[in-house]
Amino acid sequence: MIVHLDLDCFFASCERLLDPGLKHRPLAVGGRGDPFIFARQSRRNIDATLENSGAFVPTLFYDAQSDFESYFVEDEKIRGIVITSSYEARAFGIKTGMTIREALGLCPRLVVRPPNHLFYHDRSHALKKWLEKRIPVLEQYSVDEFFGDLSGWVPDEEVPAFLRALRDDIEKEFGLPVSIGAAPSKWIAKLATSAAKPGRGDGVKVLFKDEVDNFVNPLPIDAFPGIGRGFSKRLKAYKIETLGDLKAARHLLYRWKKPGRQLYHRVNGDDNEPVVAGHDRRSIGISRTIDPVYDRREIRRRLVILCRHLAHLVEKLGVRPRTLFLGIKYQFGQKAKRHVTETFLFSELALRQRVLALFDSLDIYKNLAIVRLGVSCSHFADRPATFANLFDHETETKAERLWHQTARIRQKYGVDTIRTGVEMM
Structure with missing residues (x-):
């Protein structure tokens, strides 16, 4: 379960x-x-x-x-x-x-x-560590959501009592109310949780295999996790209003390729998606929506700030990225994005230089205000680069050492402790 x-x-x-x-x-x-x-x-x-x-x-x-x-x-x-x-x-x-x-x-x-937020994450992390001692396979889905696999640990007939005791222990230990759903498959379990919420249930909803269809089929399609506004509109155009209607439209969902097939099997409860105890982080990024800004000097200043914060995250994670990505959104919905992949000695300076160069080549609507900026790193190298451009090796090595030194100070006193002059202009 x-x-x-x-x-x-x-x-x-x-x-x-x-x-x-x-x-x-x-x-x-x-x-x-x-x-x-x-x-x-x-x-x-x-x-x-x-x-x-x-x-x-x-x-x-x-x-x-x-x-x-x-x-x-x-x-x-x-x-x-x-x-x-x-x-x-x-x-x-x-x-x-x-x-x-x-x-x-x-x-x-x-x-x-x-x-x-930092207090919320502290409580979430403490709860995660506590749950890992009680549920053999635990996956954190968000800061306030977890999946667990009880297969081979708790017999199905004992699951309701186990979950009620778990709910009571969480409230007693952490002072946090929780709703818990259980089912033979991952996304039906998440759907069951909605029926356990205050005002709908008593905090626990368990669906055994022979109960799933009667529970799922009458529900409106908007109730299912993962069916967003766009997908809902598309389904309703075909007169698909309930999850039972969706399950009967296998031929249609399969025509929508991978997203359609995935949704069909999740609703049908036969997706066989496992609970994954840990995720290797493949990328790390930071983005912000802003009031419209026309001034490109101000945009460059803000990119420098984003680079400082992203470099701080890269240092905390202990990775060395090879791919850098920049995304821009303009005031009327136009978007521009580009990435660059290369082997280099990572530092805050190296990140900043490359991101600003990406911006200069990417900013194609210069007369439009920018309303969103996003910078991310990915393709982490197995080990730090031991070489760089021969002509810039000494400069890049110094920049890397400076980045590590400033990271120690920021770790102790805050990421805003050391800033570049351009950020304050």
């Missing part, structure tokens, strides 16, 4: 650990897309964590540690969106993605807290 654990309103639950007075009150945790990373003044509470893994686990955070006014109010306007909310807040119609201003309009007594 495969299980899926989803921590309920995780960020809000963590805030209640920090301030028990928030219990039973409408509460939201808001975010602002990290506008502070590009600030000209130093921000000591920006840091990175690599403790948790998973496809949806970011690595770099501005840890708010501030009040509502200093984080959300700018030029007398309330900025930011809701990134999670308590069930008491959801009763007022407050949803993830709603602006803070809209949320306060629906519930004037709503408590809105800035995010404390």
Whole structure:
């Protein structure tokens, strides 16, 4: 039996650990897309964590540690969106993605807290280590979600009692409410978790093999994890409204190649996708959506800042990339992207030089404002490069040593401790 654990309103639950007075009150945790990373003044509470893994686990955070006014109010306007909310807040119609201003309009007594991501990751990591002693194969799917495989460990008939005890122990040990689903396959287990959530179930939903079809078939297609807005619209164009309709349309899904075939078998429960205990990180990156910026000097300044943070992450991960990627999004939706692969001595300076050169060759819509920047590294070498361009070897070696030295200081005092002059201009 495969299980899926989803921590309920995780960020809000963590805030209640920090301030028990928030219990039973409408509460939201808001975010602002990290506008502070590009600030000209130093921000000591920006840091990175690599403790948790998973496809949806970011690595770099501005840890708010501030009040509502200093984080959300700018030029007398309330900025930011809701990134999670308590069930008491959801009763007022407050949803993830709603602006803070809209949320306060629906519930004037709503408590809105800035995010404390590093604390959330600390709690997630502690829970992961605890779960690894109780579930033989554990996969972290996101900061607040885990998959586990109980095959050969807990007999199927004992799974409901095992999961109820697990749920109670998590709440007792960590003070975190959790919903757990179980089924013969991975994505049906995740679907079952939705029926275990507060207001729908008692925290645990187990689907045995002969119960899966009766549970799955009547559900609307939008209920299935992985069916996004685009895929949903495409399916509904063929009058496919329920998951039962989808299961009966094998011929159609198979015409949509790999994504269609994968979705069909996940919904059918015969995808045989395993729970994977660990993922080798194949890339690491950082991207930010920004207000429209026309000034290319300002864009280059922001790329330098992104390179500094990315170099910090590369050092913490202990890898040596060979491929660098830059992506740009313009104000009217146009996109440009390019990568370069080469063997070189990695350093913050080497990264910055290559990314700025990529930008100069990539910026094809010079009259348009830029609204998103993304930089990433991949194709990690098995060992650090022992050579570089013979003419630049001494310069690149010095740059590598300087990068390691500054990394030690940033690790101790914060990634903003040492910055280049151009970042403050």
